Amino acid sequence: MNTKQVEELTGITRQNIRYYEKQGLLEPVRETGNAYRDYSKEDVRRLKLIKMLRMLDMPLKEIESILNEEVSLKEAAARQQEALQKQQRQLQAAVEVCMSIHKEKTEMIDVDGYLEKMENMSQNGGVFARIVDDYKHVALQEQQGKITFYASQDVNTAGMFEKALREYALEQNVKFQMIKPGMYPEFTLEGVTYTAARILEGNEETGKAVVKIVCKRKKYEKIEREIPEKRRMFFQGVHTVSVNIRRHRLKSILNGVISLLIVLVMSFYLGNLNSAKLQLKELPEKLTVSAQVWNVCAELKSGLFIPQRVLDTVYGSSHTKQIAEGVEFLGYLQDSGGEESDLYMLTGMNRTDAVEEFSEEDIAWADGWDWKKFQESRDVCIVNATFSEERQAQMKDALSFSLERYRQNMAGVSLEREPLETVSMEVVGIGDFSNVDKETDVPDVILPLKMGKQIFEDCGKTYFASSLSFVVKDPMELNALKKELKDAGLQSVIQGSPASFAGAGLKIDDAVFIDTVTSLKKSLSLLEGFLPFVLLVVVMLGYIVPHLLLQGRREEYAIMRALGTGRRRCSLLFFTEHFLLAAAGGAAGALAGLLFRSSDIRDALLVWVLFLACYAAGTAAAMWMFGRFSVAAVLSHRD
Template sequence: MNTKQVEELTGITRQNIRYYERQGLLEPARETGNAYRDYSKEDVRRLKLIKMLRMLDMPLKEIESVLNEEVSLKEAAIRQQEALLKQQRQLQAAIDVCVSIHKEKAEVIDVDDYLEKMENMSRNGGMFAKIIDDYKQVSQEEQQRQFSFYTEQEINTAGAFEAELKKYAVKNGMKFELVEGGMYPVFKLDKAVYTAVRVLEENQAVQSDSEGSGQMSGKTKIICKRELRPVAETKIPERRRRFFSGIHTIVVNIKRHRAKSILNVSVSLFIVVVMTVYMGNLNSARQQIENLPKNLPIKAEIWNVAEDQNSGLFIREEVLDAVYQSNYTKDINEGVELIGFPNGKESQEEKEEEKSYSQAYVPGESYWIEGVNTTGCIDGFKEKEIAWSEGWNWEKFQKEQDVCIVNQEIAKQQDMKLGDILSLSLQRYYQDISGVSLYSEKLEPIQSEIVGTADFTGLDAEIAKPDILIPLENAKQIFEKNQKPYFASSLSFQVKNPMKLNALKKEMKEAGLQSVVQGAAHSYAGAGLKMDDAVFIESVTSLQKSLSLLEGFLPFVFLVVMMLGYIVPNLLLSGRREEYAIMRALGTSRREGSILFFMEHILLAAAGSVVGTMIGLLFHTADAGSAFSIWGLFLICYALGAAVSMGMFGRFSVAAVLSHRD
C-alpha cells in the first residue's frame, strides 16, 4: 500500500512517516521500477505501535529498542511509567509552589525564600526519589529476568535439555541460539542471554512399574534466568544495582516464606522481651545499690562507751581532727557546752574555785550556753525557727563574735529583746582523771549581743534545749583566751559514701574511737562511735546477692541467644536447600547466596527485636539507653550464631539436590 493509504490507516502525517524512516524505525519495501514505497501490514503495525508509544511520551531511542525486540513492550511500558511518575512528582511540587504563591497575602513575595525552598525540595526529594526509582527499576528487571516452564519428559542429557529449550522457543515464536551446552546450558532467546537449570518435582501419587514396585512420579521444571544488562543500558552503577538486587531477593524470599518469616520475627521479639526484663532487673539492682546511700543515709555520733550519753562529753582533739580530715564524712555537727550567769553576778557557792557538775547549772538561775557550728547540733532544729535582727542570718552569725541567739521562752521570761547586750559570767566543765566525775571552773566574763531568738517549741519534748546559742568559733576563742584546753561536748556527722563504710570505721578506730557497749562503766569521755548502719548493711547485702546472681547468669543469657541464632536459622533453612541450589546453579556464588540468606534472617531478627525493644520501653522494663544496648547485644549474639549456621549451610551437591538424590 502507498503512503496516502498508510496515512489514512494510522493517522500519522506523511512528514512524520518520513521522519521515522530516517530514524531507522521503519524500512518499507520499494516497488520494482519506480522505487515507490510499498508498505506492508507489518509496517502499518509498527507505525501504530510507534504512534501509541509516542503518545505515551516515550523517547524514540526506547521505541527503537522495543521495535528491535531488545526490550519487551511490557518492560518498556514499566520504564515509561516510572519516568512519567517522576515527572508527575515534579509537576505536583511545582503546583504546590504555585498554590503557596497564590495564597500569599503580601503583594511582594520573598523570591529568595521561595528559591531556597524549591532548591531544598529539589535536592532532598531528588536524591530520595532517585534511590526509590533505582530500586524500582532493579526490582522490575529482576522480576522480568526469570521465567520457568514444565516438561513431562525427564531431562537426563544435555541434548534432551537443548531440545526442550528449542521447543519452548518455537512455541512462543522466539529465536533460539545455544551458546554453551551441558546440564546448565547458556542460550539466547531473541538476543537475550539466559542460563537454565532443571529441577525434578516429585508428585505425591505413587505409580506401579512393570515389576509391581511403587515409585514416585514426577515432572521436570526448567528455570531460566537472563543475564544482566550492561551498566551503560541500565544507567545504574554496578554496586548500587547489586545492592538493590540483593534487597529485592531478600524481600521476595520473605514474602514467599511468610510463615517462617513471622516465626523468625516472633522468636526474636520474645527473646528481646525476655532480655529486656532480665537486663531491666539487672540495671534496677545496680541502680538501687547506687541510690542506696541517698535513700538510706547513715548518721554517726560520738557517745560515751556505755552508750548512755551523747552530749556533755569530752571529745579529744585527735577525734575531731580525724572526723574533719576524713574523706568519708560530711555535714559535721560540733557543739561545746558552757555555763553562764546573768549580770556578771555569782552566788557565794559559785565563787568557789571548783564546784561539782550538779551544782554548776541551775535552771532559772544560770544559763545553759552552747557553742554550735550548725543548727543540726540540736535534733530537728531549723534556721526558719529563728527570728533574726534585721540583716542577720545563720551564715553571718557564724562569722561574728560576741553575738548570741536566745531561747524564745527565756527571752519572754526575762524580757530580753533583739539588740540587747547580755553580760555573762562564764564557767566551763572539766572531768577528773578517772573521767567519772565532772566539775566546773570560772572563765572570764563576756558581753554578747542578742541577734536572734529561737523557737524550740516544735521540737521533741525529750530533746534538751539550750538557753543561749553562740557561734562555735567564738566558744573556741573563749577557751583559748582563758588558756583552757578545748574539748567538744557533742559531735555527729553524715557518712559521705556509705559504700566506704569499712574504710571510715578503720580511720575512726585509729583515732581512738571504739564501738559502744551497753552496760559498760559510765564515763564522760567521748570515746564511743555509734552508727545507724544496720538497715543499710542489711539492704546492700541483700541487693549485692541479687546482683551477683543476675550477673552470674549474664554470660549464660548471651550464650543462649547465640545458640538460638544458630538453631533458628538451621530450622528455618532446612526446607530451602533446593531454593539455594537453584540460585547457585543460575550463577549466584556460594558467598553471595550465603550473605543473602544471612541478611534475610538478620533483618527479620532486627525487626522482631525492635518491636521487643519498643515493648520493653512501653512497659518501662528498661530505659532508652539500656533498651538500645540490649537491641545491639542481641543482634551481635544472634548474628554470631547465624553466621556459624550459614557457614555450615550449603555444603551439599547442587546437582543432587536438584535431582532429588540428596
C-alpha cells in the same frame, strides 16, 4: 462513523487525526465509491489510547511500538515513568534555583556561584539517578530472565532434558540451540543464553511426580556492558533478597517478631542491670550515714569531754561533712543589780542539728538576723521560748550570765564545777523546741560556737567539745574513715564498759547502708553473671530460628546452586535476608524498650548491636550447616 463523529467521541481535532494517520498510527477503512474514511470502534479505541499516552508525554515512536505490539503497554509505561521521574528531579532542582535567585536582595547575582551549584546538583542528582536506574534495569532483567515450565514426560537423562527444552521452544515458536548438554544444560533461545535445572514436584490431583524445569538467563549483554560487574551482582543480590522476603512474608514476619521479643527481653535485662548499678552509685546520696561521738559505754552523747585531736581529725578528714559541734556551760542569770538568780544551761553550737530535730526554721529572728550572721557574731544569743516566757526576755534584751563549766576530777569518773567569766549578750532570736523529743536535754540559751571557744581561750582553759556528730561524705569509703578516727583515739562503743565522761566512743549508723549495699551487690553480681548466658542464648536463637525457617527452602537453594550461583553467594544471600529481618525486628524491639522506659537511647543502641553480633554468629552457623546437602538429591527428591 465519519471524522466529525470521531472528533466528538475522542476530543481529538481533525488535524491531529490526519497527523496520526500520516505517522502510520491509524489506518481507517475507505468507503467504496467516494473514498471517505469510515472509522470503526477499534479505531476510536486506538485514538483514545494514543491520546492517553500523549498526555503522559510519551513519544510517538514509543506509541507506535505499543500499537504494533513490539513492546507491552506495561513495559512502555515503566520506561516512561522513569523518564518522567528524571524530568521531575530536574524540574525540582530548577525550581530551587529560581527560588534562590528570587530571594536575592540585588539584581547583581553571583553567576559563577550559581553555575557551580547547578552543576553540582546536576552531577549529584545524575549519580543517584544512575544508581536507581541501574537497579531498576537489573531488577527488570531478573524478573524477565527466568522461565519456568513443566515437562510432558520424565527427564532422567541429558537427552531427555534436551528434548523437553526443544519441545518448549517449538511451542513458543522460538529458535533453540544447545550449547552444553547435560543435567544442567546451557542453551540459547532467540540468541539469549540460559542454563536450566529440573526438579520433581508432587501432583496433588494425580499423586504422581511431575518434572518442573527452571531456566535462568545466563548473560545480560546490555546490562553487563553498561553496569560494572560488582554493582550488577550487588543489585542482583538486593533484588533476590527483597523478592524472597516478600515471597516468604509469613516467615519473614515471624523472624522479625522473634527478634523484636529477644531485643525487648534484653532491654529489660540490661535495664535491670543498669538500674542496680545506678542504685548502687546513688545510694550514698540517698541513704545518709551519720556518726556521733559517745562515751565508750554508749550511755552519753552530750556533756562529754572530746579532745582537740579528735576535733582536728574529724574536721580535717576528706570523708566527713555537716559536722555539728557543741560546748556546754552553766550560767547564773544576773539581774540589773548584778545579783545572781537561777542556774541555766547554755550551749555553744555551730549547727542547729547539734540538737536533734531542731532546725533554723524553729527560730524566730530579730530583724536582719539569720544563722550565718549569728555564727559570725559575739555577745549575742538565742533563748529558748520557755526561758523567754519565764524571764520575759524579748528581742534586743541584754542578758548577763556568770558562767561555769564542768571538768573531770583526777579519776575521770566524776565532775567538778569550775568558774569562768561573766558575759553579757543581746537576744537576737527565740527558739521553739516543742518539736524536739521530750527526753532530749535542750539548752536554755544558745551561743555561737566561736564565742564559746573564745570564752575558754580568754579564761586560759583547755577547750573540750561537749558533743560531736557528723555525716559520712561517701559511705562507700567507711573503712578509710574508721581507720582515721581510730588513729585519733576513737573506738567502737561497747555496752557494759566502765562509765566515763571521755568522748572516746564512736557510733556510726551504717547498718541499713551496709545491708542495702550487700543486697544490691548480690543482685548486681547475679545479673552480671547471667550476661554470658544471655548472649549465648541469643547466639543459639540466631542458629535455631533460621535453621527452622529454612527447612522448607532447600529446593529454592538447590535450584539457585544448579543454575550457576555459587555456594558462598547463595549462603550470603540467605544470611543477608535473615540478618536484615533480624536487624529490623531488633530495631523495633529497641524502640519498644525506649517506649517502655526500660532503657535509654545509649543502652537501646548497645542492646541492638549486641543482639546483631550474637544473632549474626548463630545465623552464620545455621547457613553453614544449611548448605551441606546434595543439590542433585534435593532436586530429584531423594533427600
